[in-house]
Amino acid sequence: MSAGFDFMAASAQEKIAHLDARLNAALSPSSVHIEDDSEAHAGHAGATSGSHYTVTIVADSFAGRARVARHRLVYDALADEMRRGVHALAIKAYTPQEFAEIFQ
Template sequence: MTDTFDFMSAGAQEKIAHLEARLSAALDPQAVHIEDDSAAHAGHAGAASGSHYTVTIVSERFAGKARVARHRLVYDALADEMRRGVHALAIRAFTPQEFAEQFE
């Protein structure tokens, strides 16, 4: 899925909203939360503003899938963004049941 969104020129909140929209379209999550961790990586290669993120996502699509397969689904949903400015993702992918058991 390619779009005309200019990721590199967008503001921090626009980038997060864009990433959330891409994940929502691809994985139909019950919840998705993205934090911009770029400031914590200042001086690190690829540490431009809006390049390092932590993604917490809750989706039924993760049911029966190993951690690596879940991460692959997230990376696939954000493939264009990974080529256009996202340098690193920390991914926390849960099924709704797993999320409820761990956090509620």
Template sequence: MSNPGFIENFVNASAEGKIAYLEARLNAALDAESVHIDDDSAAHAGHAGASAGSHYTVTIVAVRFAGKPRVARHRLVYDALADELRQGIHALAIKAFTPEEFAEQFE
């Protein structure tokens, strides 16, 4: 579990600060080769839980995803962000790739 001070910093951070925080958490937890996060909150205006910095799309590339089905990959991401999901993230779309899968996208 995270230090409560870190979670408080996440909840009170700017939109850019939240993305940087989430990227750091995912990089540390999954030893990711690449993490890209889009804040989709503006597209959900008027929807419950649509405060700034609450809806994200995460594209992550990590060797740890090798041999794992999509559900297991998503579980790794959810586990890495468990505290944040309880404290401010309303929706998280995940695109999880191995380095080889990601490279194939651009061949």
């Protein structure tokens, strides 16, 4: 994890900014959108141990990779955060071409 950054003590906005920076550094995506879903999970057992996020990420590095391999790249980029504050991560990973075909 980044030296001096305490994920669990950070504000919701700081957490999202930190996750965004980690993904950008690791994958050089053309776009990243991170949604904090934590409030929707309040009350279940894992909710107290960390935060819940949905990440939509568009990157050339996903080209030619299966869905599981794409998710592994994202999990690897956020490995420290997954151990120290991210309880759940929903991933939507696209190449730029796929994203354009689906959403534009």
